[in-house]
Amino acid sequence: MINLASRDVLHGWGKFLFTGIGLGLLIGATLTMAGVFRGMVDDGQVLIDNSGADLWVVQQGTLGPYAEPSSIRDDVWRGIVGIQGVAETGNAAYLTIQMQQAGKDTRVMIVGIEVDRPNRPGAPPYLTSGRPILQGHYEAIADEKAGLRLGERVRIRRHDYTVVGLTRRMVSSSGDPMIFVSLKDAQEIQFLKDNDALVNERARTATNPAFNRPGVPGLLEAAQASATQARNVNAVLVRLAPGTDADVVAGDIRRWNRLTAYTKAQMEDILVAKLIATSAKQIGMFLAILAVVTAAIVAFIIYTMTLAKVREIAVLKLIGAKNRTIAAMILQQAMALGVIGFLVGRMAAGLWGPAFPKYVLLLPQDAIGGFAIVLTICALASSVAIRAALAIDPAEAIGG
Amino acid sequence: MDTPAIKLTGLKKRYGTGDAAVDALKGVDMTIWPGEVVGLVGPSGSGKSTLLKCLGAVIEPTAGHMELAGEVIYDGVWKISDLRALRRDRIGFVFQAPYLIPFLDVTDNVALLPMLAGRDNAAARKRALDLLTALDVRHRAGAQVSQLSGGEQQRVAIARSLANHAPVILADEPTAPLDSERALAVVRILNDMAQQYNTAIIVVTHDEKIIPTFKRIYHIRDGKTHEEAGEGRPI
Structure with a gap:
């Protein structure tokens, strides 16, 4: 059986490719946002690891x-x-x-x-x-x-x-x-303090009778010296x-030294969970919006491409093509668009990521996850076009 | 000629209900024999397209009886559950414009039908090439649809309609966009194909150039048909 989707894509490959590139740039922006978040987490992790402390x-x-x-x-x-x-x-x-x-x-x-x-x-x-x-x-x-x-x-x-x-x-x-x-x-x-502040501080200390007592030599000099140290x-x-159990030592320090001591796990919690929590939510929101925008764009593109083929779909239905043949054609095109978009997006993110002022970490597992999400979005987005295609009346191929 | 390719008895079609109801077909009787090319003529709004859609199992009649190659396919209700397969395997369509699939080449446009019917690719392509040869467009077998002339596209469309050995071909204004010479050429091809493949062909038309070529004509007006002998002028 002829693969209708691939034939259609090859027939209008230029339009399809440019659409894929456009979508890819959007996916690239999404992957970069995920990379920015990963970079923030990694920065925190690296800060802890490279300090060499427990x-x-x-x-x-x-x-x-x-x-x-x-x-x-x-x-x-x-x-x-x-x-x-x-x-x-x-x-x-x-x-x-x-x-x-x-x-x-x-x-x-x-x-x-x-x-x-x-x-x-x-x-x-x-x-x-x-x-x-x-x-x-x-x-x-x-x-x-x-x-x-x-x-x-x-x-x-x-x-x-x-x-x-x-x-x-x-x-x-x-x-x-x-x-x-x-x-x-x-x-x-x-x-x-800066020099001017030190001069002022010395003058102030010298006029303070508590530090400038007659008969107590060296007190004023000692007080002034402490201000410069x-x-x-x-x-x-x-x-x-x-x-050594870090929690035990941390507990001893807290109890006996009246200080706060954090273990590595606690410091990770502070840096990753607390310090960048708001930024993570911000990026998460942005990613969610980008995912919705991507889905809407894919749906719109596939829907438009399908509507441009109303007559062909009507003819296909009239001559006996099954609904699943037509649905598969649209779904495969949406998937192909997703694959092209993802490849372009991944390359784009890899190219422009290093130019970002902050570290952008593009993890393979994020790429795999992103690929799965893109394909899912494309599949869901194509459902709108598939519904429209299946609603096309084969009678449209017959005039009158 | 013992079993008609198409036999319609009292076929009716009503659109809408109540006061808004319109009777597009008011009891059509028609018998077409294998190998015959019959004209179906009538003014706009007479019910030509409705009749064609009923014959093509695209819309359901309201009442009547319909047989295709001896098999009852409608008798008050559809007697065939898979109308899509019925259209694919037993009815060929030729449209006013060729309506070929633009992203398939000429061979695949014809081979698509047998493939949809489950035939293997090689057999489907062989059938397509045989038909393209018969219709004298074999030399364009690998061409894209957009590279063909209007006449060539119509020949390919005819080849497609024959691809599954359909006993009936419904041709909806197949010569409308063509000049006289090409229109008559298409009719000649339809006649040749009807003879060669023993296929019944109904040509819906109001093209004055080709009406005299039919031996039998069904006139349709206000949802009713009456048959008359045509001139059968040689092409």
Whole structure:
């Protein structure tokens, strides 16, 4: 038996192909939206995985350090490192800033890490080029996405930093590239006041009789010195010894250190379920609307194509073609349109995905799921045209 | 000539009900024999198309009796359950315009019918090529429909109507879009095919050019037919 659908498609292949390409671009936009969501989840996952931590110790009652501000003293690690099962700790400071680079604004997350030895929790797990931070000040490691080159000098707040290393896939939960600096530098960037504010603060302290007491030498200087020292960090990242139960250690830290400690699973929940929940709903809504729009467009295209063949369908019915032959022709054309649309869409998403400012992750399982959804939509959408075709009276082929 | 190809007795068709009812056919009697080409003529609105649709099992008559090659297919109700198969296997159609399927080539347009009837592709294509040869369009077998002239398209349409060895062919104004020469050529072909395949052909027409060629003519007016002998002018 002749395949009527394929013959019809081949007969008007140009029109069919261009229609498929148009549909494909829409499907490409839908796949990209799914990729944006996957990218957000992956950014959060990568942030957790690449930090090298098993526990995050933050200010009590906060969801820090990524979802909420958290500020703790930089010596609380001393009380943590002694807990059984803790292998290593690392102070970390996080700050998102807008940075001017090569004449354009770049949003980056500054990460302060302890640089006394490599692979402290919080440090980038690997470098794609360059070396680790060796000096205590004014050296930086940047994620490649920040657009910086090795040896380039970059101004962050009051100081210039030299990029000594590059890393990859080190981004914040918002997808902003990270720039790693020493903890001291990060504390200064984050907590220190500017020069004018310091001068004002010193003058204010000097006029305060509580700090400027006659007969108490050194008190004023000590008070003023404390204003120029940054002793806070955002979190202490904890690496546990193998075989240690993270929940038990986290419970000990909460109980004895009056701090909040999150395990990896809890941090995943914060980053993936809580932090991007609204964005996920937003994207979900958008995907649902795009699916409806796609269905409507496919239905309209197939319906129009069917109506353009009323006479042929009437003749087919008159000469004895079964309803299922005609229905199969329309269904197969809808499916073919879906296949072309999906292939074009997948290619389009693959081409324009990397150009997006945030990470777009196109997973094979999403592509398979998307393909199934597209075919389902096409099948459902074709039902409108099939109903119209089956309602065509074979008598229409006979004049009068 | 013992069994008529078509026999109609008191065939009626009413559209609508009550005051809005219209009697399109008011008791049509008609007998057509195998191998015969008969004209069905009448003015617009006389009931030609309605009669053709009833004969083609496209619409159901309201009353009467209808036989096709000796088998009763209507007697107050349809006696055949699968009207689609009846149309496919036992009635051929030739339309005013050829109405070929534009996305199939010439051979497949003809072979489609036997394929729809379940014949294998090779046999269906052989039948199609035989008919195209008989109708002198074999040389266009691989062509697309849009590449054919009007006359060639009509020949292919005739070939399609014969593809399933139908005992009856209903031709609805088959010469309307053609000039005199081509119109007469089509009638000649219909006569040849009727003879060659022993098929009864009813030609609905009001084309003055071809009416004198029929040996028998049914005139239809106000839903009733009367038979008269035609001139049977040689073509």
